[in-house]
Amino acid sequence: MAGMHQGGRLRQKRERAIRILFFCIALASITTLALIVVFLFMEGLPIFAKVSVHDFIFGTYWYPTDEPPDFGIFPLIMASLAVTATASLIAIPLGVLTALYLAEVASARVREWVKPIVELLAALPSVVIGFFGMVIVAPFLQEILDIPTGLNLFNASLMLAFMSIPTICSISEDAIFSVPTELKEASLGLGATKWQTVYRVVLPAALPGILTGAILGISRAAGETAPIMFTAAVFFTPSLPKSIFDEIMALPYHVYVLATAGTEIEKTRHLQYGTALVLIALVLGLNLLAILYRARLRRKR
């Protein structure tokens, strides 16, 4: 009987130790992210001595060699938002409907083959996708739509959508598949058809998971550089893009060019930090919005 107490105390210590270990590991991940953001912030702050925050974010001109220099990255922000939005419009419906097909319509054998193939698509290197966009999709678009160039925002959105669809599909499919059978049976038992069950019971129940898939897929697209490098981004355009068939300046590409091929790399270092900071703020902001919305959905049930 005395042994009972002793064993208990040792076990408690061990449990506590494991809990602390897991906490430290999680802390490490979060700390890394926080450090990157803080570092960028500190290094990027000096640029706001040269140009006000307002002018940097909302200024529409990028003429660093002018006197006084113009450092407006508004076109880049707008372009990044536009390309992400267009890519989402393409990728989310396609991804979720594919997931629905796999989870609800496809037979077990079809599912066994198609799901791994979709997941394999996620492994395509982004450079390859960008290259494909440049050499195949661009001439195709140019011909079919009769526009001056196939290298534009639309092309970039297509390629980014291509990259996001596997992620969205895979995670949404897991979510839809995990809806408990009892809910589906309850609905069917009341005389609902299969499709009534899907859109009244299954999809609402799977919504948080589908949102997760969408968030992950789209944030991947928002930050990618390679596809847009090949297909849409140019270093300088004189004005905001007027249609989706224009070329754009884009945030990730801008950082790349400034850091590697700009005329005065060291001197513009804080510009690079500033642009990177805006890019991070954008992506993190989008993610945060989506996560908050998902949390709200979860709390409602």
Place this chain on the structure above:
Amino acid sequence: MKNQLKIRTNHLNFYYADFLALQDITLEFYEHQTTALIGPSGCGKSTLLRCLNRMNDLIPYSRAAGEVLLDNRNIYDPDVDVVTLRRRVGMVFQKPNPFPKTVFENIAYGPRVNGIRNKAYLAEQVEHSLKQAAPGMRSRIGFMTRPWASPEDSSSACASPGPWQWSRKFCSWMSRPRRLIPLQHRRSRI
């Protein structure tokens, strides 16, 4: 006067893949009558019930051999509309499984998927159901959704064992215009 024969199984055999779960079942269920299926766990009661409204169709690699006749028509005929069948032959589940929606939406679900859109009518029916049940537990939502699945009064109902007091009360209320097949493990609870 003898009650009408409503459902009849005719040498029904049911397989889960290669496993023969129901062996040569021939049973008769009469209108305005409560028929109880009693047996130990795993003997096939739920399987039989699920055969009566073809809920077993949802289970992959399962098949039924033999006939189940509702009003003298085999429900396993290829030209039978399963959705209509389930609107006529309802089911109360053993484990309460309400939808993750509001109580109103849970109760109104049945009529809604059967095409009833009139909000006033729905509200009236929901209120009627709520008055009949004691204030809210999940399993009671289960009982409340069942009667309103179909506007047809002569629909039959199958029931699995819920908390037995509610089952009994529910059964006696239900079995007036309908016919009921409850499931139990012990005779005394019927």
